[in-house]
Amino acid sequence: MSTTNWWGDWRPNLPAHTGDLQPTDLIECTSIVGGVPVNTAITGQQIIDAAQGGGGTSNPVLLGFSGITGTNTTTNAITICHSLKIPANTLGTNNILQVVFRMMRVTGNTGQMYGRIYFNTTNSLTGATLFNTIFTMNGGSTQFLGYVERNFSYNGTNLTSYSNAAYSEYTTGNILNVAFNRSVDNYILLTMQCQGVTETANINLFKVFAYV
Amino acid sequence: MFSINDIDYTITGPIEVVSDTQIHVETDKGIILVDDTIDIYKELING
Numbered sequence: 001m002s003t004t005n006w007w008g009d010w011r012p013n014l015p016a017h018t019g020d021l022q023p024t025d026l027i028e029c030t031s032i033v034g035g036v037p038v039n040t041a042i043t044g045q046q047i048i049d050a051a052q053g054g055g056g057t058s059n060p061v062l063l064g065f066s067g068i069t070g071t072n073t074t075t076n077a078i079t080i081c082h083s084l085k086i087p088a089n090t091l092g093t094n095n096i097l098q099v100v101f102r103m104m105r106v107t108g109n110t111g112q113m114y115g116r117i118y119f120n121t122t123n124s125l126t127g128a129t130l131f132n133t134i135f136t137m138n139g140g141s142t143q144f145l146g147y148v149e150r151n152f153s154y155n156g157t158n159l160t161s162y163s164n165a166a167y168s169e170y171t172t173g174n175i176l177n178v179a180f181n182r183s184v185d186n187y188i189l190l191t192m193q194c195q196g197v198t199e200t201a202n203i204n205l206f207k208v209f210a211y212v
Numbered sequence: 213m214f215s216i217n218d219i220d221y222t223i224t225g226p227i228e229v230v231s232d233t234q235i236h237v238e239t240d241k242g243i244i245l246v247d248d249t250i251d252i253y254k255e256l257i258n259g
Contacts, residue, residue: 077231078245118245126250127216130236130243179241193231 021047060098060209063090069202070190072106078116078193081203083123086210091182093156096211101190101203103137103146108199110139115148115203118189119159119178128189131178133163139196145204154180214252216244227256 017025025044030037064084073079082101091097103115115135120128131150137143148167152159159180164173180186188208192201213222225238233248235257246253 075231078234122217125234125245126247127219128245129241130245132243 060096060211063208063210065207067205069104069106069204072200072202073192073194074197074200076194076197078114078125078191080123080125080189081192081201082190082206084188084190084206084208085123086186086188086208088184088186089182090210090212091154091180092212093154095154097152097154097159098149098209098211099152099188099190100147100149100205100207102205103135103148103192104202104204105137105139105144106200106202108139108194108196109141109144111194111196111199112139113137113195113199113201114193115146116191116193117150118191119180120187120189121181121184123187123189125189125191129178131159131161132176133165135167136165139199147205152178154182156182214246214256216246216250216252227259229257 021044023043023045026041027044027047029040029042031040032038063086066082070081071079073081099117101115103113105113113136117131118125118128119131135146135148137146146167149169150161151169152161154160157179158177160175160177161169162173163176164171166173190203190206192203194201213220215221219241221237221239221241221244223237224240227238228236230236235246235253237244237246237256246256
């Protein structure tokens with residue numbers, strides 16, 4: 001077999017590619033077709049598409065996560081433990097926003113601890129819109145962690161889930177809408193509040209996915 | 213009516229005191245958290 005047409009033969013000392021793979025990059029490739037080497041090029045876009053499962057979009061898209069505690073709350077003030085920016089135009093008019101977080105009783109085991117979800121266009125509670133459900137961990141037993149999940153359907157105007165104090169969604173509840181302007185930056189604010197001012201609450205896990 | 217960050221809110225329901233420095237206000241744009249860092253807080257909490 002002749003090897004005169006192998007790219008590897010005539011470009012043996014190419015420098016390593018620098019920077020991230022770009023859709024316009026070309027990766028030289030030689031296939032043996034009928035015993036004859038045939039030179040082709042694979043585009044960076046083909047590799048990106050293949051890495052994403054062959055489609056143009058990977059779903060769900062992980063917008064952010066944390067596996068450690070955020071800001072402690074040690075007073076009865078509602079406190080942002082973790083927050084996440086959702087950049088403008090991340091969501092479309094037929095999407096799902098999945099928010100998961102885990103409440104944590106850091107110290108004390110007497111009073112209740114309350115988790116809430118807010119949305120705001122700044123990373124601040126001032127003027128934030130409450131998703132009007134309170135997730136409660138009672139004191140005096142073994143309620144040290146509470147895993148909360150809400151899936152919001154989004155129609156371009158409202159994030160919709162339901163009002164129910166249950167942590168999970170495997171139940172029923174009233175419909176609850178939160179207005180969400182997708183054309184601007186938004187923040188999800190995951191908060192905790194202690195009933196007893198000598199206790200400490202936090203959130204030690206969160207993950208937010210968008211189905212877009 | 214009150215404004216925060218140039219957004220106008222019309223009060224449509226009760227005001228709930230949620231901590232020593234924070235209230236929830238039911239408005240036409242949902243339930244909004246107002247805290248004592250803004251002037252309108254004292255007016256709202258005093259009714």
